[in-house]
Amino acid sequence: MAVHRVAVLALDGATPLDLAIPAQIFNARPETPYETTLCALDAQVATSAGFSLVAGGGLDEVRDADTVIVPGFEPIVRPPDAVLDVLAEVRARGRRTVSICTGAFALAEAGILDGLHATTHWRHVGELERGFPAVTVDRDVLYVDQGDVLTSAGVCCGIDLCLHILRRDLGAGIANEIARGLVAAPHRDGGQAQYVPAPVAVAGDASLSATRAWALERLAEPLTLPVLARHAGLSQRTFIRRFGEETGTTPLRWLLGARLGRARELLETTDQPVDRVASDCGLGTATNLRLHFRRALDTTPTAYRRTFRTPGPARRPSP
Template sequence: MTVHHIAVLALDGVTPLDLAIPTQIFTARPETTYEMTLCALDEKVRTTAGFALVADGGLERVRTADTVIVPGFEPIASLPDAVLDTLAEARDRGRRVVSICTGAFALAAAGVLDGLHATTHWKHIDDFERDFPAVLVDRDVLYVDEGDVLTSAGVCCGIDLCLHIVRRDLGAEVANQIARGLVAAPHRDGGQAQYVPAPVAVAGEASLSATRGWALHRLGEPLTLRVLARHAGLSQRTFMRRFTEETGTTPLQWLLGARLGRARELLESTDRSVDQVARDCGLGTAANLRLHFRRTLDTTPTAYRRTFTRLASRGPADSPTVPTAPAFAGEAAAAR
C-alpha cells in the first residue's frame, strides 16, 4: 500500500491539545498507510502551556507532504513569509491542506481559503470574518470539507475532522477502529453546531447517552421519536429538547447519520447484498438506501463498496476523492 505522508505544522504558540489530536489519530498503525511528521519553522516550538516541543522536520518536509495540517495557535499574529509561502505552495500543488481551530488564520493569511467556506473557534470567528473578507465563514458548524481544503472549529472539533478524514481515506471501519482506541465520543456530522448551550446534563438530569447507545444496537428496528422517548422515560417534547441540547442535532437526523454510518461499514466489511444492508441498518429498502447515499454521498452503495474494495489494497495516496457523509464513529464504536 502506498504511504500517505502527513506533515503536522506546529506554529509558535501552538495549542497542545490541537496538536495532540492529529498526531494521535494519524500516527502509524497496521490498518492505515499514514506516515506522520511533526514539523516546524524552527527545531523547537513554544506551546501555549509553557513547555517547548522538538520538531522532527522543517518546512522542506511540509513541501513534500500529501496532507498538511495546521493546529491552532495563540496569540494570533502575523506569520513569517516562509510559512505562508509554504502553505500557499501546498495548495497550488494540489495537496490536501487542513486546519484545526485557529490554524484557519494561517491558511487564510496564506490565501488558501479565498473563495472557500471555512470555520474556526467560535470565540475568534468575528475577528476571522473581519480580517479575511474573501473567506466564506460558516459560524455554526464543527468542520467544513471543501475537498482538498478542510477546516475545523474549536479544539476538540479537530477529533471530528480528523476521523472524518480517515473515513474519507480508508472507510468507516478503519475510522471506527481508531475511534474505539481513542474512546472518542461521539463522532459528529460536520454540520452540527460547534457551541452546544448545554453539553452536559444539568443537576438532577441524566444524560441521554444510554438511550443513544441502546438505539445503536437496534438500528435495524423501527426507532421513532416515541420509542426513543419512552426508553429515556421522558415525554417526546422533553426528549427532543434534551437530545438537541446534548448533541446539537435532532433525534431523527442523528438516527439517519448513524444508519448511514452503519451501512458504510457493512458495505466495506461484508459481502451482504444492498437489500440486506438496507434492512440491517434500518433504512428498509435498497431504493431508500440508494436515495440517501445519492443525497449525502453523491454515489451509489455499489460504487461505494467498489471504491473501498480498491482502497483496501492501495491506500489514500492513490485513491480518488472519496465521498463523505455523517457518521457517529465514536458513539457507535463504544456501543459495539
C-alpha cells in the first residue's frame, strides 16, 4: 500500500488542538496509508498555549507532501515569505492543501483561496472577507470542500473536516471506525451558527443527544417529526427549535444525512442489493436511494460501491 504523505505545517502561535486533530486522525494505522509529519520553518515552534514543540520536518517535507494541513495560529499575522512560497508551490503542483480554523489566513496570503469559497472561525470571518476580497467566505458552514483546497471553521470543526477527508479517501466504513475510536460524530450537519454566542439555556433544559442516539439505532423505522418530538418529551415546535440550536440544522435534514451515512457504510461493507440497503437505512426504495445519492454525492449507489467496496488493504488516496 503506497504511502500518502501528510505534512502538518505549524506556524508560530499554532493552536495546540488544531495541531493535534490531524496528527491523531491521520496517524499511521494498518488500515490507512497515511504518514504524518509535523513540519515548521524552524525546528522549534511556539504555540499559542505558551509551550513549544519540536517539528520533525521542515519546508522540504512540506514541499514533498501529498496533503498539506495548516492548523490555526494566533495572533493572525502574515507568515514568512518562505512559508507562503512553499504553500503556493504545493498548490501549483496540484497537491491537496487544507486549513483548520485561522490557518485559512495562511492559504489566503499564499493566493491559494483566490476565486474559491472558504471559511474560518466565526470570530474571524469578517476579517478574512475584508483582507481577501478575492475569496468568497462562507460564514455558516463547518467546512468547505473545493476539491484539492479545503478549509474548516473553528478548532473542533477540524475534526469534521479531517473525517470528511478520510471519508473521501477511504470510504465511510474506515472514517466511521476511526470516528468511533475518537468518540466523535462521523458526520455532523449544521453550521457555525450553533457556536455563535447565544443566551444561556433555561435551567432544566436537557440535550437532545439521547433522542439522536435513539434515532440512529432505528433508521429503518418511519421516524417522523412527531415520533422524534414524542421521544424527547417536547412539543414539535419546541423540538425543532432546540434541535436547531444544538445541531445547526433541522431534524429531517439531520435524519437524511444519517441515513445516507448508513447507506454508504452498508454499500461498502456488505453485498446487500441496493433495494435492501435502501430499506435498511430508512430511505424506502432503490429509486429513492439513487435520487438522494445523486443529489448529495453526485454518483449512484452502484458506482459508489464499485469505488469503495474493495477487499483487502485500504486503497491509497489520490496524491
